[in-house]
Amino acid sequence: MSTPFFSHAIIGGGLLGSSVAYHLSRISKNASIAVLERGSSLDWAAHGNTRYSTGLITSSHASEAGRFMVGQTFADLEDLKGLGFDANFRRVGCVEVGLSLTPSSPPLGPLGNILHFEGWHKAFADPSKPASFDDFLVSEQFARDGCVSPTDLAACYRNAARKMNPALDVRFDSDVVAMEGEDMVELTTADGSKIRAGTVINAAGAWVNSAAGAPAASSVPVGLMRADYWMMRAPRPIPASTPLLTLPGAYIKPGGGDRVEIGTYRDEQVVYGHADEPADQEDNEVESIMCKLELLKTFIPDIEEYAPVHYTSAKTTYTPDGMPVLGRVGGGTGGVDSGGGVFAVSGCNGYGVTWSGGLGRIVAEAVLGVKNVPAELDAGRYEGWTEEEVKKGAAEKRRTKFGVWPPEEQGGVSANA
Numbered sequence: 198m199s200t201p202f203f204s205h206a207i208i209g210g211g212l213l214g215s216s217v218a219y220h221l222s223r224i225s226k227n228a229s230i231a232v233l234e235r236g237s238s239l240d241w242a243a244h245g246n247t248r249y250s251t252g253l254i255t256s257s258h259a260s261e262a263g264r265f266m267v268g269q270t271f272a273d274l275e276d277l278k279g280l281g282f283d284a285n286f287r288r289v290g291c292v293e294v295g296l297s298l299t300p301s302s303p304p305l306g307p308l309g310n311i312l313h314f315e316g317w318h319k320a321f322a323d324p325s326k327p328a329s330f331d332d333f334l335v336s337e338q339f340a341r342d343g344c345v346s347p348t349d350l351a352a353c354y355r356n357a358a359r360k361m362n363p364a365l366d367v368r369f370d371s372d373v374v375a376m377e378g379e380d381m382v383e384l385t386t387a388d389g390s391k392i393r394a395g396t397v398i399n400a401a402g403a404w405v406n407s408a409a410g411a412p413a414a415s416s417v418p419v420g421l422m423r424a425d426y427w428m429m430r431a432p433r434p435i436p437a438s439t440p441l442l443t444l445p446g447a448y449i450k451p452g453g454g455d456r457v458e459i460g461t462y463r464d465e466q467v468v469y470g471h472a473d474e475p476a477d478q479e480d481n482e483v484e485s486i487m488c489k490l491e492l493l494k495t496f497i498p499d500i501e502e503y504a505p506v507h508y509t510s511a512k513t514t515y516t517p518d519g520m521p522v523l524g525r526v527g528g529g530t531g532g533v534d535s536g537g538g539v540f541a542v543s544g545c546n547g548y549g550v551t552w553s554g555g556l557g558r559i560v561a562e563a564v565l566g567v568k569n570v571p572a573e574l575d576a577g578r579y580e581g582w583t584e585e586e587v588k589k590g591a592a593e594k595r596r597t598k599f600g601v602w603p604p605e606e607q608g609g610v611s612a613n614a
């Protein structure tokens with residue numbers, strides 16, 4: 198039997214692999230696409246980041262590329278719904294608070310406690326007019342922001358792709374263990390099956406550098422770091438109008454009733470060598486709240502009365518400039534050993550959900566030859582960097598996401614990419 202051929206093979210059926218499959222199918226209805234996912238159809242989500250993600254979709258990005266990518270995600274949510282696949286996005290708004298405060302600033306006054314403030318609904322009464330608060334700074338607020346289940350969104354992308362392109366072949370239980378080839382790439386899965394593809398899109402998330410024995414020449418310039426958050430139980434119900442909140446060093450997602458998820462950015466980031474490496478035992482789960490206790494107390498004075506309910510942690514990819522890395526890493530054209538034929542999508546810097554639509558579209562347009570990858574996202578920008586420099590820069594970017602507390606610089610400037 199001859200080896201099946203696909204114009205595009207996507208390694209990884211997480212959110213990004215699914216979004217790429219959708220955008221390839223949208224642009225080129227005749228593309229022959231295979232998605233190879235090592236998880237089974239029942240548990241695929243448990244294998245990657247998408248399952249563990251908080252699922253925030255937020256608009257505050259300093260770069261034009263960042264704003265384009267989230268804009269595409271919002272457009273996709275509407276288009277997916279139009280195709281009959283509703284990802285149940287929950288629009289609650291997002292507020293970036295407190296970047297002008299210092300630890301010596303007076304208490305938050307009437308605001309008092311950002312999780313028990315009754316005035317948030319007024320902030321979004323007229324989304325065209327920013328709300329003003331006398332006693333603290335809201336540096337940005339976005340009425341359109343909210344959250345989604347990332348696994349539902351991934352399923353919507355895949356199902357919509359199949360609706361447009363019935364020949365789309367999603368293969369679960371397909372752990373890609375080898376890739377080789379010159380003119381076209383041959384992929385081998387753990388059960389010995391093979392397929393050939395014109396272009397391989399490596400969307401293996403945190404495993405981007407270990408999937409398929411990825412050749413050193415196509416090593417993707419990312420740092421691998423733990424992202425984690427606690428679901429907590431508040432001592433009293435949190436008003437339903439409370440938006441998503443970002444603080445200088447933490448993010449907060451009210452979860453309904455008395456539940457809230459709090460994620461922090463540690464001052465000391467551990468950079469891992471492999472996505473399956475165990476987390477540092479010294480730096481335990483509780484540390485993820487304790488390390489930002491002073492910050493949290495400033496904005497949520499009764500934080501010590503909150504009870505931890507559930508801890509979630511996974512490893513995710515960051516870059517020194519906070520932007521994704523896309524492209525034919527290694528620049529080779531003569532086969533996978535020199536980096537040719539394999540297109541990576543990685544380095545989502547905690548925005549893999551937020552930017553999923555834009556990333557899927559940019560990758561699809563690039564591999565179909567419709568548009569080049571924008572220079573600020575091209576993996577080639579890290580040529581000449583050592584692995585150590587990339588890892589160190591990526592750790593610094595993660596540490597300073599949304600700013601730091603206590604502030605290292607005055608001026609209330611967002612560290613957002």
Ligand SMILES: Cc1cc2nc3c(=O)[nH]c(=O)nc-3n(C[C@H](O)[C@H](O)[C@H](O)COP(=O)(O)OP(=O)(O)OC[C@H]3O[C@@H](n4cnc5c(N)ncnc54)[C@H](O)[C@@H]3O)c2cc1C
Pocket residue numbers: 208209210211212213214233234235236241242244245246247248249250251252253254347371372373374400401402403404407408409424425426509510511512513545546547548549550551552
């Ligand atoms: C705790 C946490 C909170 C987060 N919160 C947010 C948030 O609020 N907002 C936001 O925008 N982003 C957030 N992120 C980031 C976002 O979730 C990720 O960027 C996104 O899910 C990445 O999707 P992905 O498809 O690239 O990776 P994954 O979901 O990891 O998918 C990769 C897939 O590849 C498969 N795979 C790996 N190797 C192979 C192989 N050899 N063969 C076949 N398949 C393979 C895996 O099984 C997996 O399913 C968060 C991340 C974490 C960890």
